[in-house]
Amino acid sequence: MVGSGSFEAVAQALPAARHVTSVEIDPVVAAAGLRYLSGGRTPEHEPKWSIEIDDAKHYIANLTGSVDVVALDIAGPFQRQVALLYTQEFYELIKRHLRPGGILSVPANGDFQKRPETASLIVTTLLSTFPDVFVVTRGNGRTSFAMAGTTLGFGKAELLKRMKAEGREDVVVYDRQDIQRHLQGRLIRPLSLANMDVVLKQGVDRLRRKFFKA
Amino acid sequence: MNAAVFFAAGFCFAVLQFCFFFLLESQLSSAWNSYAAVTLAWMAGILIGLMVSFETSRMRRAIWLVNLPCYYGVWLGLRAWPFDARALPLYALLVAGSGLFAGHFFRASFAQTKNARSLLLHENNGFVLGLLAGLLGFAANGRLFLLLAPALSFVLLFIFARLARCSL
Numbered sequence: 320m321v322g323s324g325s326f327e328a329v330a331q332a333l334p335a336a337r338h339v340t341s342v343e344i345d346p347v348v349a350a351a352g353l354r355y356l357s358g359g360r361t362p363e364h365e366p367k368w369s370i371e372i373d374d375a376k377h378y379i380a381n382l383t384g385s386v387d388v389v390a391l392d393i394a395g396p397f398q399r400q401v402a403l404l405y406t407q408e409f410y411e412l413i414k415r416h417l418r419p420g421g422i423l424s425v426p427a428n429g430d431f432q433k434r435p436e437t438a439s440l441i442v443t444t445l446l447s448t449f450p451d452v453f454v455v456t457r458g459n460g461r462t463s464f465a466m467a468g469t470t471l472g473f474g475k476a477e478l479l480k481r482m483k484a485e486g487r488e489d490v491v492v493y494d495r496q497d498i499q500r501h502l503q504g505r506l507i508r509p510l511s512l513a514n515m516d517v518v519l520k521q522g523v524d525r526l527r528r529k530f531f532k533a
Numbered sequence: 534m535n536a537a538v539f540f541a542a543g544f545c546f547a548v549l550q551f552c553f554f555f556l557l558e559s560q561l562s563s564a565w566n567s568y569a570a571v572t573l574a575w576m577a578g579i580l581i582g583l584m585v586s587f588e589t590s591r592m593r594r595a596i597w598l599v600n601l602p603c604y605y606g607v608w609l610g611l612r613a614w615p616f617d618a619r620a621l622p623l624y625a626l627l628v629a630g631s632g633l634f635a636g637h638f639f640r641a642s643f644a645q646t647k648n649a650r651s652l653l654l655h656e657n658n659g660f661v662l663g664l665l666a667g668l669l670g671f672a673a674n675g676r677l678f679l680l681l682a683p684a685l686s687f688v689l690l691f692i693f694a695r696l697a698r699c700s701l
Contacts, residue, residue, distance in 0.1 A: 344563060344564055373562070373564065374562040374563045374564045376559075376562065376563070376616060377561065377562040377564070377616050377618065380615065380616035381616060381617075399555075399558070399671070400558060400563040403558065403559055403563065408559075511676075512559060512675045512676045512679075513674045513675065513676045513677065514674065515671060515672050515675055516672040516673060518672060519668065519669070519672035
C-alpha cells in the first residue's frame, strides 16, 4: 500500500490479505495518520501489517520478491514528486515485481465517466504499460479507480458480478476496449519522465483559480 | 567584467542544481536524504571553492573542466545503478565537485570586479531564470532536459566568459 493517509485502505485490505506493507515516505505523515485520522481502526497492533518509511520507487525497485497487489493510496499527480508515481517508468517497476495475476490499483483522480484530463491521463498511462486494464467508477461520480496487470485472469463481466454481489450496484466497469472507445478522439500522451506537463498545468490552474477568479 | 557572465553563471548553477535534484528524485529516491545530500554537498563544494585560491591558469582550467563530468558522472551512475542508495555518497562527492566550480566562480569574479553588489544581482537574476527554465524543461521533456540542459547552460557560460575575456 503506497501512501498512508488515514490508513483506511489498509483497514479495508487487511481482512483479505496475508500481509499488508504500507510504504510512506514521510514518518511524520504516518504518525499523524495513525494518531489523528485512523478513527480507532489503527493497524499498529495488527501482526499482518508493517510499515516501511521509504520512497515507493526506491522500495519497489529494491524488493527481492514479488507481490500480489500494489495499491496506490496517494494524492493526484499535482506535484513533481507525487507525479513520478503515476509515470510509465514507475508502472514498469511495479510490473516487474507483480506476481502473475497480480494487480496494480490506482486512484483515477476524478470521475472517469466525464473524461476529465487527469483521470484520462492516468488511465492512458496504464494502457500504455499494462495489457489488462479496468476502470471502475461509481454511479455518483465521486469514485473512479483503475486496476491493471499483465495477466489479471478475470474479465469485465466477472468483475461486475463480483462487485454487485458485494452490494455495489451502481458501479460501471470499463475494460480496455471500452476505455479506448471512451477516450477516442482525445490526444493524450502518457505520463512519463518525457512528459510531465500535468504538474505545470495543475499549478497554473490553481494559481488562476486563486488569483483570477471569474 | 560583463554582467552577462554573472547572469549566465546564475542560470547555469540553477539548471545544474535543479537537474541534480530531479535526477536523484526520479532515479533514486524523493526522500529527504536525496535533497539533504545534494544541498549539503553543493554548499560544501561552494565553501571549498570560496576558500581555496586556484592561482595558476592550469588549476583554473581544471576547475572548469571538472564541472560537467561531475554532473554526467551522477547521470551515468544513476543509469547504471538506478535506485541503489549505496552510491549516494559518491553522488554527493560529485555534486560537491560541481559546487566547487560555483565557489571558485564567486571568488574569482569578486577578485576581478570588487563589486559584490553587481555580481550577486546579476547572478541571482540568472539563477531565478534558471529555476524557471528547470520547471518548464522538466514539464516539457524531463528526460531530454536532464541530458542536455546542464551542458548547454555551461557552454553558454563558457561563451560569455570568453567574449568578456575574463580569466576565471
